Amino acid sequence: MTEAGVQVKEVTYLQAITDALALEMERDENVMLMGEDIGVYGGAFKVTKGLLEKFGAERVIDTPLAESALMGVAIGAALMGMRPVVEVQYADFIHCGWDQLVNVAAKMHYRSGDAVPMVVRGPSGAGLRAGAFHSQSPETYFAHTPGLKVVVPGTPYDAKGLLISAIRDNNPVIFFEHKYLYRRLKDKIPESDYAVEIGKAGVLRQGNDLSVITYGAMVSKVLEAAAAAAKENISVEVLDLRTISPLDWPAIINTVKKTGKAIVVYEANYSFGAGAEVCAGIAERAFEFLDGPVVRIASADTPVPYSPPLEDAYLPQVEDISAKIKELAAY
Numbered sequence: 001m002t003e004a005g006v007q008v009k010e011v012t013y014l015q016a017i018t019d020a021l022a023l024e025m026e027r028d029e030n031v032m033l034m035g036e037d038i039g040v041y042g043g044a045f046k047v048t049k050g051l052l053e054k055f056g057a058e059r060v061i062d063t064p065l066a067e068s069a070l071m072g073v074a075i076g077a078a079l080m081g082m083r084p085v086v087e088v089q090y091a092d093f094i095h096c097g098w099d100q101l102v103n104v105a106a107k108m109h110y111r112s113g114d115a116v117p118m119v120v121r122g123p124s125g126a127g128l129r130a131g132a133f134h135s136q137s138p139e140t141y142f143a144h145t146p147g148l149k150v151v152v153p154g155t156p157y158d159a160k161g162l163l164i165s166a167i168r169d170n171n172p173v174i175f176f177e178h179k180y181l182y183r184r185l186k187d188k189i190p191e192s193d194y195a196v197e198i199g200k201a202g203v204l205r206q207g208n209d210l211s212v213i214t215y216g217a218m219v220s221k222v223l224e225a226a227a228a229a230a231k232e233n234i235s236v237e238v239l240d241l242r243t244i245s246p247l248d249w250p251a252i253i254n255t256v257k258k259t260g261k262a263i264v265v266y267e268a269n270y271s272f273g274a275g276a277e278v279c280a281g282i283a284e285r286a287f288e289f290l291d292g293p294v295v296r297i298a299s300a301d302t303p304v305p306y307s308p309p310l311e312d313a314y315l316p317q318v319e320d321i322s323a324k325i326k327e328l329a330a331y
Contacts, residue, residue, distance in 0.1 A: 007191045014182035016160040016189060017047055017121075021085065023193045024167045025055050028083060031167060032059045034074055035087030035121075044089040045123055045182055067093055071100035071120070075108070078118040083167055091122030091176055092136045105172040106147030115170040119163070124152075125217050125267055126315055127180035132303035135311075137216070137268040142174045143245035143277075149173045149198055150245040154219030156187040158242055161196030169198065178217040185220065201248035203255070207237030209329055210261035210292075213252060213278055215241040218265045218316060225321035234329045244274040252278060253286045260291035261328050265316060270298040292331035295324055 002008070011019065025031045033048060033055075039062040042049030052060040063070050067088060074084040088094050094101070101120065108116045126135035143150045151166055151173060153159040159177060166173035204219065205226050214222045219240050226236035239255045241247065256262050262282055266275035279294045297316045305311045 003188065008188045009191050010186055010188045011156055012183050013156045013159050013177070013185040014045065014047055016156040017163055017177055018049070018051075020160045020163040020167075020193075021048065022051060022054065024164060025051070025059065027193065030081060031083045031085065032061065032077070033085050033087065034061045034063055034070060036063055036065055036089050038062060038087050043087060045179060047121075048087065067096035068100055071097035071105065074118045074120075075100060075105050075116060078116045079108070079114055083117045085119045085121060085167060087121045089123070090134045091124035091138055092133050094120065094122050094138060094174075101142070101148070101172070101174070102145050106145045108147075109171055110147055116172050117170045119166045119173045119175055121175045121177060123179040124176040125178040125180055126299070126304045126311060127217070129306060129308055129311060131306040135304035137176070137299075139174070139176050139244055140268055140272065140274050143274055147172065148245065149243065150176070151198060151243050152176045152178075152216040153242060154178075154181075154214075154216050154240055156185055157189045158196050158202075158240070160189060161194050162198065162242065164193055165195045165198050168195065173198070176216070180217055181220075196242070199243050199246040199248055201239050201241045201243075201251040203237065203251070204240050205236065205238040207235040208259060209235040210263065210325065211237045211239060211255040211259045212263045212265060212321070212325070213239045213241065213255065214265040215244060215274075216267060218267055221316065221318045222265055222321055224318045225325060228318075228322055229325045229329070232326070234325060236325060241278075247278065247281070249281060249285065252282065256282055256286040257289045260289055261331070262290070263295045263297060263321070263324055263328060265297045265321060267299055267315065269301050270296065271301050273298055292328050295328055297321060297324055
């Protein structure tokens, strides 16, 4: 299929990630994959299915269930010139490799000048009725750490382009891919490789009355709420952060200047989240442009419930976003 002279194909969010891995492994023989059940089994969510057969066991490596060791081996490989891409089965398990990521990988370039070109992929987020130990959104922990870039794509296009950029980056990138989106989102994207710049937000919908700033799985819900608001003559601008470390402050401030009102939506727990940092930055840098309070919408300050009704109540829903849009628009 060709659109505007570019060969495109419709893929899921999951397939976009698989394609990015395959393209980068074809392009650069130093790119290697490491993780739990990523080889023979094809990954817990089948993201790496077929890559073992294509690239061999020396580049698609099944590892023990030992995240600290896995991160340490990846750091060593990166220091020796490889470009390891590590998969943890669930983002929740990344905490077992905390010391290696936060105290070694993040600080290596600062203290020695050495590059550490590694990526850690973490299937994150709630919505799959997977309970408190398989549904977390831990991005804020790592965004707080200087030396780590933290990427949270919300579309298939960005998932592919940002992962390609992450693999090519010369220092550590934590790549949180929302598992609820894996097979639910589809889009037509270029078949060839392309890079989406890390640290650059994107305006997904133009608007004049207020801005909604978001990222990850909340992007789809915000777009749905914005479309509903348009039917009530409320013009909503939607800014997808894409990356929460570094944040694209010029894009954030520009959208606030344009509309004068801002809602920040994120899936992680309400308190101390990445969205709280965005709210604080708006208050510091764009206060004189505000025509109303900066509003936060996020998940409850509890572990993720297993019960479907409780999990739905825990997560921000389209109706929650719509209600706040109406409230702030009328302020």
